[in-house]
Amino acid sequence: MREAVPHTTAERAVSLGFGEPAIDRAEVVPFVALDRQHAALEDELQEAFDRVWRTGAFILGGEVDAFEREFADYCEVAACVGVSSGTSALALALIAAGIGRGDEVVVPAHTFIASALGVLHAGATPVFCDVQADTGLIDPDSLDAVVGPRTAAVIPVHLYGQACDMDRINALAATRGLFVLEDAAQAHGARWHGRPVGSLGDAAAFSFYPSKNLGALGDGGAVCTDDTALAQRVAQLRHLGQRGKGEHLLIGYNARLHGLQAALLRVKLAHLNRWNDERRRHAKRLRGGLPNGLSPLAERPQSTCVYHLFPVRHTSRDELAELLSADGIGVGMHYTPAAHRHPAFELLPARSCPVELPESEAWAGQELSLPMFAELREAEVDRVVAACISACEQLGPAHV
Numbered sequence: 001m002r003e004a005v006p007h008t009t010a011e012r013a014v015s016l017g018f019g020e021p022a023i024d025r026a027e028v029v030p031f032v033a034l035d036r037q038h039a040a041l042e043d044e045l046q047e048a049f050d051r052v053w054r055t056g057a058f059i060l061g062g063e064v065d066a067f068e069r070e071f072a073d074y075c076e077v078a079a080c081v082g083v084s085s086g087t088s089a090l091a092l093a094l095i096a097a098g099i100g101r102g103d104e105v106v107v108p109a110h111t112f113i114a115s116a117l118g119v120l121h122a123g124a125t126p127v128f129c130d131v132q133a134d135t136g137l138i139d140p141d142s143l144d145a146v147v148g149p150r151t152a153a154v155i156p157v158h159l160y161g162q163a164c165d166m167d168r169i170n171a172l173a174a175t176r177g178l179f180v181l182e183d184a185a186q187a188h189g190a191r192w193h194g195r196p197v198g199s200l201g202d203a204a205a206f207s208f209y210p211s212k213n214l215g216a217l218g219d220g221g222a223v224c225t226d227d228t229a230l231a232q233r234v235a236q237l238r239h240l241g242q243r244g245k246g247e248h249l250l251i252g253y254n255a256r257l258h259g260l261q262a263a264l265l266r267v268k269l270a271h272l273n274r275w276n277d278e279r280r281r282h283a284k285r286l287r288g289g290l291p292n293g294l295s296p297l298a299e300r301p302q303s304t305c306v307y308h309l310f311p312v313r314h315t316s317r318d319e320l321a322e323l324l325s326a327d328g329i330g331v332g333m334h335y336t337p338a339a340h341r342h343p344a345f346e347l348l349p350a351r352s353c354p355v356e357l358p359e360s361e362a363w364a365g366q367e368l369s370l371p372m373f374a375e376l377r378e379a380e381v382d383r384v385v386a387a388c389i390s391a392c393e394q395l396g397p398a399h400v
């Protein structure tokens with residue numbers, strides 16, 4: 001007698017040894033679920049909130065000072081300056097480094113648009129280079145190819161939670177005299193050769209957008225650096241160019257971190273390593289079950305990835321997204337179109353795209369992000385795997 005072929009997602013999960021899903025097939029697996037994180041921290045967050053409103057230190061103040069010290073220690077750097085967002089962290093770090101009009105800054109074409117917006121806000125011109133096919137991270141050879149006489153800086157983006165090849169980038173930057181600004185918006189706690197991101201270049205920009213590995217309950221960001229003079233300039237720039245009260249030395253901005261966000265971030269920072277471990281555990285389980293048709297991110301042996309996202313690639317990405325969504329799996333696309341294709345960048349000079357960007361285009365056309373957050377349940381991970389198997393069977397063999 002022929003063996004019964006499993007035909008529902010739940011049956012396939014069981015037949016593949018992923019155990020009996022403890023959740024209803026109709027139940028949605030969310031792409032991200034901050035409510036779970038916040039419910040678990042409710043008392044601590046409430047206490048932090050109460051502390052701030054009682055003191056009235058809503059903008060900068062003691063909580064911001066304390067968070068800056070704690071996050072600098074976490075990143076193993078001399079200084080951290082809390083700012084209003086990751087985008088402002090990128091812009092202010094560049095401005096503080098003296099980079100602006102007439103300068104070019106190299107940015108990978110496969111990234112969130114903010115990596116390039118920070119450059120434009122500083123008055124400089126982004127120049128796009130390509131990324132590696134297997135990691136989606138900046139390709140040092142392509143970086144080398146686009147550096148010109150006006151290139152002042154490079155922004156390696158630790159996309160998806162994995163550190164870029166900082167050995168090669170720093171070596172190249174040293175030869176070419178470039179300022180290295182890490183875009184660590186997606187990589188709080190990630191490491192390269194055991195060293196934390198944030199400490200790997202001349203300065204680093206972090207975002208505390210709520211869904212990040214370390215997220216505020218609103219906007220927030222930080223610049224981390226070992227250069228205390230640079231940190232001091234960022235601190236003045238974020239605060240209307242102010243050194244002491246009424247003493248405005250620079251053309252500054254209103255880009256301050258709020259006391260409330262700093263207090264909430266202090267609560268969450270204490271849990272970050274555990275959450276990152278959970279993300280890695282989910283990533284391992286996903287990798288173990290995904291069908292051949294889906295290529296997950298390549299992990300470099302030198303890197304400790306913190307899986308801000310869990311990207312896979314498929315040549316029929318849009319159809320895959322539709323099938324998974326219809327099956328109740330939350331998905332995202334990070335990022336499409338490639339950064340240089342945004343209409344906002346239509347008027348950039350031709351010099352902004354000096355080389356072909358085939359790998360960035362491929363990522364933009366094929367990447368799909370599966371659910372990934374610390375509080376994901378094992379049964380949900382298994383259900384995502386089963387849904388991917390089912391979707392790939394329906395899509396047929398086309399894959400990268």
Ligand SMILES: Cc1ncc(COP(=O)(O)O)c(C=O)c1O
Pocket residue numbers: 085086087088111112114115157159183185186206207208209219220221
């Ligand atoms: C890679 C990257 N860079 C920069 C940013 C900008 O951060 P923010 O949204 O806090 O301005 C983000 C996230 O939003 C990001 O993912």
